[in-house]
Amino acid sequence: MTKEKMRVGLFVTCLVDLMRPRIGFAALRLLEAAGCEVVVPSTQTCCGQPAFNSGDTRVARALALKLIAEFEGLEYVVVPSGSCGGMIRVHYPQLFADEPAVAARAGALAARTFELTDFLVSVLGVAKVPGDFEGTVTYHDSCSGLRELGVKAQPRALLAHMPGVELKEMAASEECCGFGGMFSVKFGDISTRIVDRKCDNILATGADAVVLGDLGCMLNIEGRLRRRGDERTRVLHVAEVLAGED
Amino acid sequence: MRSQAMFFKARAGDKLADRQLQANLGKAKSRFVEGRAQAVVDYDAAPGADFEALRDAASAIRDRVLANLDVWLETFEDKARARGAEVLYARDGAEICRLVVDIARRHGVTKAAKSKSMLSEEAGLNEALAAAGIEPVETDLGEYILQINDNEPPSHIIAPVFHKSKEEVAELFARTHHTPKKDDIAGMAREAREVLREHFMSAEMGISGANFLIAETGSAALVTNEGNGRMVTTLPKVHVVVTGIEKLVPTLEDFSTLMRLLPRSATGQRISNYVSVLTGVKGEGDLDGPEHLYVILVDNGRASLVGTEFEPMLRCIRCGACMNHCPVYQSVGGHAYGWVYPGPMGSVLTPLYTGIENALDLPHASTLCNQCGVVCPVKIPLPELLRKLREKQVDLKLRPWRERLALRLWGWVAARPALYGFAARTAVRYLNRRAGGTDRIRALRAVPDWTAGRDLAAPEGRTFRELYAERVGHEGRTKR
Numbered sequence: 001m002t003k004e005k006m007r008v009g010l011f012v013t014c015l016v017d018l019m020r021p022r023i024g025f026a027a028l029r030l031l032e033a034a035g036c037e038v039v040v041p042s043t044q045t046c047c048g049q050p051a052f053n054s055g056d057t058r059v060a061r062a063l064a065l066k067l068i069a070e071f072e073g074l075e076y077v078v079v080p081s082g083s084c085g086g087m088i089r090v091h092y093p094q095l096f097a098d099e100p101a102v103a104a105r106a107g108a109l110a111a112r113t114f115e116l117t118d119f120l121v122s123v124l125g126v127a128k129v130p131g132d133f134e135g136t137v138t139y140h141d142s143c144s145g146l147r148e149l150g151v152k153a154q155p156r157a158l159l160a161h162m163p164g165v166e167l168k169e170m171a172a173s174e175e176c177c178g179f180g181g182m183f184s185v186k187f188g189d190i191s192t193r194i195v196d197r198k199c200d201n202i203l204a205t206g207a208d209a210v211v212l213g214d215l216g217c218m219l220n221i222e223g224r225l226r227r228r229g230d231e232r233t234r235v236l237h238v239a240e241v242l243a244g245e246d
Numbered sequence: 247m248r249s250q251a252m253f254f255k256a257r258a259g260d261k262l263a264d265r266q267l268q269a270n271l272g273k274a275k276s277r278f279v280e281g282r283a284q285a286v287v288d289y290d291a292a293p294g295a296d297f298e299a300l301r302d303a304a305s306a307i308r309d310r311v312l313a314n315l316d317v318w319l320e321t322f323e324d325k326a327r328a329r330g331a332e333v334l335y336a337r338d339g340a341e342i343c344r345l346v347v348d349i350a351r352r353h354g355v356t357k358a359a360k361s362k363s364m365l366s367e368e369a370g371l372n373e374a375l376a377a378a379g380i381e382p383v384e385t386d387l388g389e390y391i392l393q394i395n396d397n398e399p400p401s402h403i404i405a406p407v408f409h410k411s412k413e414e415v416a417e418l419f420a421r422t423h424h425t426p427k428k429d430d431i432a433g434m435a436r437e438a439r440e441v442l443r444e445h446f447m448s449a450e451m452g453i454s455g456a457n458f459l460i461a462e463t464g465s466a467a468l469v470t471n472e473g474n475g476r477m478v479t480t481l482p483k484v485h486v487v488v489t490g491i492e493k494l495v496p497t498l499e500d501f502s503t504l505m506r507l508l509p510r511s512a513t514g515q516r517i518s519n520y521v522s523v524l525t526g527v528k529g530e531g532d533l534d535g536p537e538h539l540y541v542i543l544v545d546n547g548r549a550s551l552v553g554t555e556f557e558p559m560l561r562c563i564r565c566g567a568c569m570n571h572c573p574v575y576q577s578v579g580g581h582a583y584g585w586v587y588p589g590p591m592g593s594v595l596t597p598l599y600t601g602i603e604n605a606l607d608l609p610h611a612s613t614l615c616n617q618c619g620v621v622c623p624v625k626i627p628l629p630e631l632l633r634k635l636r637e638k639q640v641d642l643k644l645r646p647w648r649e650r651l652a653l654r655l656w657g658w659v660a661a662r663p664a665l666y667g668f669a670a671r672t673a674v675r676y677l678n679r680r681a682g683g684t685d686r687i688r689a690l691r692a693v694p695d696w697t698a699g700r701d702l703a704a705p706e707g708r709t710f711r712e713l714y715a716e717r718v719g720h721e722g723r724t725k726r
Contacts, residue, residue, distance in 0.1 A: 012710050014660075014670075016710055017670060017709050017710040017711055018670055018673065018674060018705060018709060019674075019703070019705045019706070020705075020706060021706055021708065021709060021710035021713050021714075022706060024710040024714070025710075025713075025714075040714055042663070042711065042714075042715065043663035044663075044711075045660040045661075045663060045666045046660045048657075048660075050653075050656070051653055051656075051657055052633070053614060053633060053636070054636060054640070054645075054649070054653055055633065055635075055636030055637040055638070055639055055640040055641075055645070056637075056640050056650075056653050056654070056657070057637055057640075058657075059653060059654065059656075059657030062657060062661050063657065063660055063661060066661055143613070143614070143615035143616060143617075144616075147615070147616045147617075147619070147620055148616070174617075175573060175615075175617070176573045176613050176615035176617065178573060178613060179613065180612070180613025180614060180615065181613075181614075182610070183610065183611075183612065183613045183614075184613075184695075184696055185693050185695055185696050186610055186695065187255065187258065187574075187610075187611060187695070188693075188694075188695025188696050188698050188699055189258070189259055189262050189695065189698070189699065190258055190262065190574055190577050190578060190611070191613075191695075191696075191699065192698075192699030192700065193262055193577040193578075194573045194574070194576075194577055194613070195699075195700070197573075219702065219703060220700065222701075222703050223686075223696075223700030223701045223702055223703060224699065224700040224701075226686060226700075226701045226703075227699065227700045227701050
């Protein structure tokens with residue numbers, strides 16, 4: 001590519017920041033390998049989704065405004081999460097429906113915001129990834145990524161570029177894992193029943209790893225698999241698989 | 247029906263522990279979910295057919311009605327009256343009961359045969375009839391099973407005994423009918439038919455709901471699979487339709503569009519076994535039909551939703567697809583929701599019809615996965631409506647103060663990057679201490695419900711922002 005490098009803002013998400021920084025670095029590596037100049041605004045915190053889904057729009061708006069200001073100078077915003085990506089892309093414009101000036105800024109940013117695998121495939125047309133994972137994997141389609149952003153074929157297309165990876169689809173891969181943010185805290189027992197069905201479907205494939213694109217689902221599924229005594233199935237973010245070890 | 251929705255969490259816990267129920271739910275779920283999926287594939291296979299376009303058309307029809315509900319109601323009223331029906335309005339459940347009892351008394355009714363009607367559940371009509379000395383007999387097989395099981399409430403809007411197994415029904419029949427226990431469904435259905443036939447012949451009044459009201463003809467449309475609806479609406483000399491004011495569609499053409507969606511979304515059928523369009527009283531020379539027809543149009547909270555952010559909920563055609571596809575409903579069944587309507591549509595309707603403060607858990611009893619939204623035949627944005635109800639709870643200060651305080655505090659910190667960074671670093675170190683050198687935390691007091699069922703993987707050890715700042719420092723690069 002001869003044209004100037006694309007300036008891409010990486011929003012790592014609060015859960016990655018807290019629990020799994022390596023996913024943030026994997027996303028960074030993938031974007032750099034694809035030729036982007038990656039900017040990571042150092043003041044980023046949370047997109048506001050927990051407040052939004054809890055019905056506290058005042059807090060959600062404050063955090064949305066903060067994120068918009070941090071990222072609106074960049075060409076694109078890339079997020080290694082379907083639910084945070086969906087928050088920015090789908091819900092930010094709704095949040096400011098009664099403030100046209102902010103809604104316009106939110107809409108402009110929303111149009112340039114992409115879930116990581118969607119960005120790599122749909123915007124960059126990536127056909128080569130640095131990872132060297134070997135084994136069978138099964139893919140869990142996270143709800144927001146799938147039903148808000150249409151992320152379904154993109155991660156599978158990227159995994160297909162990895163010769164060592166064999167994809168074995170699980171039954172009902174599009175069904176929710178039962179996380180639902182605060183839902184799993186408020187209704188832990190119902191959430192456990194739902195994630196049990198997900199675990200059954202994952203284990204039935206016999207895959208070495210379940211791969212997914214959202215940290216919430218990841219913590220929920222991994223936590224339940226381990227509690228059930230399964231120590232074998234790895235639970236990996238798609239960015240980790242695609243980027244390989246640092 | 248008195249709402250028990252405030253006890254959702256406790257009731258859900260009981261349902262999760264009920265092994266028989268769990269087995270029954272699993273079987274019923276796959277039948278409906280796979281049925282719908284196949285019906286959509288089959289529909290789209292026909293040249294030029296597009297199920298998505300059909301959903302758009304249907305939701306437009308429903309919106310058209312809601313935009314001028316008063317006009318369509320008047321149209322319906324005029325047309326129905328012209329065919330000899332009496333059209334009455336009921337503001338709430340108590341008024342439904344009063345009107346139906348009055349009608350029954352006027353015609354000297356001692357027994358009323360009922361076809362399925364969710365509005366009669368909203369009103370508690372059976373209790374009111376019984377109290378007035380009129381015997382109500384449910385004739386929909388599922389509703390009949392529930393009635394003879396000590397008036398158990400339905401757990402699903404189209405499959406009232408969704409929660410029961412064949413074996414449980416066989417035992418109930420043997421006990422109630424004093425017959426040998428049967429093990430085949432056909433045999434049990436025959437037995438019920440024999441019992442119900444007596445009632446069809448002797449009831450002086452039939453009570454039904456209506457899936458749709460057709461304005462241009464003044465008709466009530468019934469969509470059923472068992473044929474009891476036809477008996478109830480044609481054999482007794484008096485027929486009473488009890489239905490919601492939002493059930494209107496302008497034309498027969500619109501009705502046929504919605505009929506392409508309703509059975510497919512509900513059960514995966516291309517068409518239900520019976521579709522009845524009932525217009526007016528028995529005419530001269532007609533062999534059957536009621537001599538007296540009453541249509542009771544019920545508000546019970548509906549009109550107050552028109553023009554509000556919750557208006558899209560009134561598009562609902564009661565197919566049950568949202569609950570069939572809901573991971574929460576699939577896990578706890580319908581009774582946990584505590585009122586007439588379960589699943590996502592119920593979690594929206596129950597607080598709106600019975601009071602937001604009386605159903606605080608329901609809007610939160612959803613992962614917002616939007617499986618309901620994508621299967622809804624009339625494209626009701628159910629997760630969005632649930633979220634709006636959560637907003638209402640916050641606005642009305644109905645959330646626990648601890649939760650409100652925690653959210654505000656977290657929001658305040660998250661708006662201050664330096665402070666947030668410190669808090670995140672502190673949290674990570676705390677969690678790691680709790681993991682005690684292992685890769686997981688088995689119990690965490692802050693989220694007891696979470697760790698009761700699953701481990702929490704320990705954090706890596708340092709936050710992304712810490713590590714990134716360090717890396718940028720090392721590389722001597724400046725980012726922004």
